[in-house]
Amino acid sequence: MKNRINIGTASIILIFIILCLAVFSLLSLSDGNSALVLARRRADSVTAYYQADAMGQEFIQAAVSALDGNKSMEEALSDAASMMPEGTESGVDEAGRLYCEIPMNAGQALRIELDGSSREVLASYVYNREDYAIDDSLPVWIAPDE
Known part of the structure; x- marks a missing residue:
């Protein structure tokens, strides 16, 4: 009598599990890389904001x-x-407020508006x-039409 060892089903399941683990590891690597790129872009944006804020x-x-x-507003x-x-x-806008627009990255700017008489910051926004x-x-x- 000949003993047969059936390992075909176990091998297929093992190959499927290894394939799933490889796919999940590649997806995790891709997600980690995307998160790193996003974190660097966010860090650059925050750095640009704080540099512009310091200049403001x-x-x-x-x-x-x-x-x-x-001094007059023009001299100031x-x-x-x-x-x-x-x-x-x-410059000085039509309402008599001093303003300054400081460029940042990605086409943004920080605008600061200052009241000349009360010396109060009226607005500061990106x-x-x-x-x-x-x-x-x-x-x-x-x-094409026929």
Whole structure:
């Protein structure tokens, strides 16, 4: 009598389990890489915000000290704007408020508005300087008319 050993079913199950583990490990690796890229982008964004905020605080301090020195709003603006980096916009808006727009990354800017008479910060916010044109067209082939 011949003894047969059936290992076919066990081998197929073992191969299936190993294949599943390999797929799950690759998915975990891909997810970890995506999380790392997202964390780096977020860190860059936060760093850019705090750098712009520090420059904005310098602008506020320079403008307030110039206004406290009995300078006009234009002179205070000129003193405060002289210490700002290239690409920064500043001026006096139609309501008589000093403003400064400090560029950040990804087309954003930090805008700070300062009341010239009360030396109070009226607004400080991040906004998008550039309008993003999102391409939502779907390139589908259309058959020519017959």
